[in-house]
Amino acid sequence: MITPLENIIIKTLCRLLIPFIQLFGLYVIVHGHGSPGGGFQGGCILAASFVLVVVAFDLPEAKRRFSEKLNNIFCSLGVFxxxxxxxxxxxxxxxxxxxxxxxxxxxxxxxxxxxxxxxxIEVGVGITVMAIMVSLFLDLVTGGKHEEALDE
Amino acid sequence: MSILTVVLNIVVIVLISFGVFFFATGTVGFLRFPDFYSRMQATGKCDTLGVVLSCTGVALYALHDGLSLGNILVSLKIMFIAVFWFLGGPTATHALLNSAFKSGILPWTKDGKAIIEWPPK
Structure with missing residues (x-):
């Protein structure tokens, strides 16, 4: 279980930077066929913004914004x-x-x-990579038991 | 070569030289300082200033061939790197130092005696 880091500097900066990181992730995805980048790289950047939410705030806050259920739907949606x-x-x-x-x-x-x-294709790959990366990160951070870690 | 290009080149050379100078001092500090805190102080400060100066120099050099839309776009993208590094670098250093202090790494002293008590009562 991650212990929440009560730090106003980090929280404020993350609140400021996360939209730009996500915008850059989308930029990398949609420019994947014309310039360096693509679905995989853009998906990883999007997932990194989510990891930043978990690190700067805490796990329940992150799950409130992007629930586990929605994440699992996105995993399949990209492949679809x-x-x-x-x-x-x-x-x-x-x-x-x-x-x-x-x-x-x-x-x-x-x-x-x-x-x-x-x-x-790039959009599909981007969505799946983002969802799978977030899923892997949540598995690692909670030791594989998502809901139990939330209830503690 | 017009006089404007010469001035631009001089400004670019000065900016990138200062950037490289700060990178070099940061590296020397990282290698020579005794403990975690002073090393992070050297790398955090010098890297931020080095990146901002170098990126500004490179962004100005991208305008070297004239003010076309493509050149301005490249220059703007490089300046975005500088701005985000300027925000993110010191915060990352702050987060690292904060968690190092919380996990009980004590600052280095010459005679080896701790200047603060850990854990605090």
Whole structure:
């Protein structure tokens, strides 16, 4: 169980910085196909902002903002987005993750369809990586027993 | 080479030289000081100032080719690094020192006698 750190300097600075960290994480995710970065890196940055919440405040506060249940839903949601982007291509008659064929259901040409396909893959990877990283961190920090650690 | 470019180059060279100087003194302090607290004092202060000065120099140098949108964007991104380091670095040092003190690391003294009592009564 983490002992809460009663420190006004750290709390204030974290409150100031966490939105910017999350904004930067989203920036890294959505610019993943044009510049260095991508879903994995952006997801890790988003998860780091959550870890900062746990370190600067405490565990119940962090769980109030982003509950364990929501986190588990996000774990599956990212995989769902990734897999269904691939399966849509398969259903439309191309190979798995061959995004060009997506122009049959999107109102764009095949090149832009590839762009949006890659984008949705990055978003899916980002969501899953963020949720799994947060889940791993919560496992480590509570010794694997989430709700019991909250009740203490 | 216009006079403006020369002035810009001089400013950049001065800023980055000071930044490197502060990094070097921080490293010397980290290697030579005796205990945790004085080492963190050296690295925390000098690294912050070194990063801010170096980043400002590099951001100015990015404007070297003229004020196009791309150059300004690169320069702005580098200045964001400096600003966030300026906020985050001292706070991280503060957090480290605070938790070191709470976990009972005593400050170093020359004769080895503790200047404060730990744990406090």
């Amino acid at each position: 987005i990734y897999a269904w982007t691939g399966w849509m291509c398969l259903l439309l008659g191309a190979n798995f993750l061959d995004y060009g064929i997506l122009n049959k259901i999107l109102p764009v040409n095949p090149v832009m369809a590839r762009y949006y396909g890659m984008f949705s």
